[in-house]
Amino acid sequence: MYELILAIIALMVLVVASYTDLKVREVPDWANYSLIFAALGIRAMFSIQLGWNIIISGILGFTVFFLLAFIFYHTNQWGGGDSKLLMGMGAVIGISFPFDKSSLTILWFFLILMFIGSIYGLIWMFYIAIRKRSLFVPNVKKRFIKHKILHVSFAIITFNVLIMGLVVNIAWLIVLFPIFIYYLLMFVSIVEDSCFIVKVSTERLTEGDWLAEDVFIKDKVVLRRKTLEKDDIEKLSQLEKSGNITHVAVKEGIPFVPSFFFAYVIVLFGGNFIAALMGSFQNIFI
Structure with a gap:
């Protein structure tokens, strides 16, 4: 019962926080603090009847995400609103105590959040680059002119590898992937410097x-x-x-809070997705 109440409250807060983040690039403190205190308060009340492991679970989840939020905030990766919201989600999801398979739910939420956030962030950056192309395009030209020899070299390598790829299929992946990552990081850097x-x-x-x-x-x-x-x-x-x-x-940062909403929805209703994710990890490490 308490899990359903926590899920409803979390979804309500995430909807409000996503709207305000998209609208004014800010998550109100009252929403974040309400989520934290409501999650821990509800867990405390149900702990009286159902056992203290319920509140301990919430405190453990809050503590783990507090430490992560502290790191992200002080390394300028996230703003204060995102960091506080992560703490609140830690209190909502918790870490089951005594530990069992469900204790990993908080880990899957975080991994899904990072994955969705990466895709969402790139899509948002492409949107901003197009919308502010008058600022973006001149900076792209400057970067290409500044490192002209490097870009010409990459073009020659790419052309040769594509020809090789007709015979050796894996060659294009081995050589072109680092080049792709280089241009992706350059794109992110230009958007941040010129549009944000x-x-x-x-x-x-x-x-x-x-x-x-x-x-x-x-x-x-x-x-x-x-x-x-x-x-x-x-x-x-x-x-x-x-x-x-x-x-x-x-x-200006990317309105990241919608990623929280989608990640939590997947955790609640996407059991098959999480099972596939767990299977992928097992294939990698076993």
Whole structure:
């Protein structure tokens, strides 16, 4: 019964969080904190009747995802909203105690989240590159001109490998895959540098925003690029009020929360998908 209640609450929060993330690139704190406290609170209430392993499971899940969220946040991979939402999902899914096969559900959720997030992120980047092609295309040209010899070499290698591939089928995969990865990473880098960095006033800043450039006052660095916290925003606001700055450069992130929603739906209803995923891992390691 408690699992159904947790699932309903989680889906409701994920729908709201996905909408706000797509709309304003922000996940409200009330949604994240409500999910965390509701998950742990419901587990605590049911633990009185059904055993303390229920609340222990939630605490274990919360702790594991708290540690992951801490790493992602402080390495500037995720913003504060995504990190808090991950903690909440840890409390919802939990880690079954005593440990059994269902204890791995939290692992499958995380792996599915990363997989869907990667595909979703690339699709979103292609969309942004097309929408902001006036910014994207000139930067592509600059990169190609800057490393012209390298790109010509890749073109020659690709042509030769495609010819070889007619006889040796595996040759194209062995040689072209690293080249594909190189251009994929270059594409991501160009989109981030040309399409994701925007100038905003300090009034629009929120905790978890990524400061894209160091802030200078009279050639002196007053704030280095980082994930902004409350004290940083207050400092920048004072600098703007005093006339020392007019705006700051921040890097807009991809609205990642919809990936949470799809990953959780798969965990709830996609048993065959998870079974196939487990089978793939067994084939790799056994």
